[in-house]
Amino acid sequence: MNLRMPSLNKVLITGNLVDDPRTNILQSGTSVANFRIASSRSYRGRDNEWHQKTCFVDVVAWRKTAELVSSNLHKGSPVLIEGELQTSTWQAQDGSNRSRVEIQARRVQFLERRGDSGRDQKPSAGQQGPDYGKQDQPDHGDEAGGEYDDIPF
Amino acid sequence: MEHLPPEVNYLVVSGSVLTRKSLERTRSGAWLLELQLENVVTTDPAPGREPREITSVLGVEMWGDLARSMDRRIQGHAQLLVEGYAASRAFEDRTGVVHYRMVIKAARVQVLDAPE
Numbered sequence: 001m002n003l004r005m006p007s008l009n010k011v012l013i014t015g016n017l018v019d020d021p022r023t024n025i026l027q028s029g030t031s032v033a034n035f036r037i038a039s040s041r042s043y044r045g046r047d048n049e050w051h052q053k054t055c056f057v058d059v060v061a062w063r064k065t066a067e068l069v070s071s072n073l074h075k076g077s078p079v080l081i082e083g084e085l086q087t088s089t090w091q092a093q094d095g096s097n098r099s100r101v102e103i104q105a106r107r108v109q110f111l112e113r114r115g116d117s118g119r120d121q122k123p124s125a126g127q128q129g130p131d132y133g134k135q136d137q138p139d140h141g142d143e144a145g146g147e148y149d150d151i152p153f
Numbered sequence: 154m155e156h157l158p159p160e161v162n163y164l165v166v167s168g169s170v171l172t173r174k175s176l177e178r179t180r181s182g183a184w185l186l187e188l189q190l191e192n193v194v195t196t197d198p199a200p201g202r203e204p205r206e207i208t209s210v211l212g213v214e215m216w217g218d219l220a221r222s223m224d225r226r227i228q229g230h231a232q233l234l235v236e237g238y239a240a241s242r243a244f245e246d247r248t249g250v251v252h253y254r255m256v257i258k259a260a261r262v263q264v265l266d267a268p269e
Contacts, residue, residue, distance in 0.1 A: 005232050005265060008167040009194045009209070013239060014159050039162055041238065055162075055241035056253040078158055084194065085166060085255075087209040101211060101255045111158070 009084040011103055013057060014111070015039035017077045021061075023070040033066035035059050037079060058102035059083070065108055078111035162238040164257060167265070168192035169230045171210060176224040186220035188213050190233060190257075212256040214240070223262055232265040 015037030023033045040054045059081055061069045073079065083105040092098050173188035190211045198204040213235055215223050227233070237259040243251055 006167050006234070007192075007194050008165050008234065009192050010166075011164040011239065012161050013163070014161040039160075039239065041160055041162055053240070055239055055255070057239055057241065057255055080159070080161060085164065085192070085209060085211055085257075086207060087211075099210070101209065 009086075011081070011083050011085055013037070013039050013103070014078065014080045015057065017073055017075055017079065018056065020074050021069050023066060031063055031066040031070070033061045033069040035061075035069065035073070037081065058088075058100065059105050060088070060102055061105040061108060065105060069105075069108055072110055073108075080109040080111060081105050082107040082109075163236075164239060165234070165236045166190065166192050166211060166257065167232070167234045168211070169232050170227060171230070173227065176220060184217055184220040186215040186224050188215075188227070190235065212254070213237075213259055214256050215259045215262065219259060219262065223264075226264050228266075234263040234265055235259050236261040 018036040018038050021033045021035035023031060025031050036056055036058050038054050038056055040052050042050055042052050045051045081103055083103045085101055086104045087099050088102050089097060089099040168190040171189040171191045173186070176184060176186050179185050190213050192209045192211055194207050194209075196205045196207060213233075235257060237257050239255055240258045241253040241255050243253055245251055
């Protein structure tokens with residue numbers, strides 16, 4: 001039997017936002033939120049002691065998910081991200097091409113309990129975001145919003 | 154009831170080997186095999202649109218016995234299924250700004266090419 005090669009790309013990761021999410025509304029009216037999470041992992045070293053390693057991962061959310069991220073998350077918020085890895089490319093100021101791997105979030109679960117945020121003011125949509133968000137806009141149709149969105153809390 | 158924050162960091166990707174470095178031994182004596190995996194996913198089409206292919210190039214690190222074993226088994230542009238977790242590598246640009254590059258630390262690798 002001649003089988004097709006499976007195409008897999010799935011990520012599940014928890015972490016805390018390093019900064020407030022940066023939200024843009026594109027000319028098409030699509031919302032996009034960019035944020036970075038710090039994800040810690042505990043492991044037992046050769047010395048038999050527990051150690052912790054932290055990795056920093058960039059995340060992009062689109063449409064309704066972006067709006068929910070923007071209005072509910074802030075620096076320090078714990079989240080569970082479900083999505084896929086994708087290479088994002090953009091041109092730097094010196095004209096050179098840059099690329100990096102980020103997570104395209106399909107689903108964002110807010111892990112903070114209601115009232116635990118310790119903030120009165122939530123970030124609002126429409127803040128200035130990074131340049132790469134405007135230059136590289138993957139089109140996922142309706143995948144990034146709608147049924148994949150998580151109702152906060 | 155208070156809960157401990159869950160530590161979840163799991164990923165699974167498939168793709169073909171784009172480039173690979175030689176098996177090397179780090180200063181701490183650990184075996185390391187680094188490669189780049191080309192992953193292609195097809196998005197579900199939006200109404201009235203064609204599905205789109207998105208290609209990503211992902212850095213993969215294999216360590217220890219896995220690195221040694223895969224060094225022997227991975228030939229050319231082999232098709233792989235990689236399970237592991239995300240890790241970040243820090244580097245400084247010319248202006249001294251620290252950037253983070255994400256890599257996949259492989260925990261389990263399947264070579265999907267049928268043996269000749």
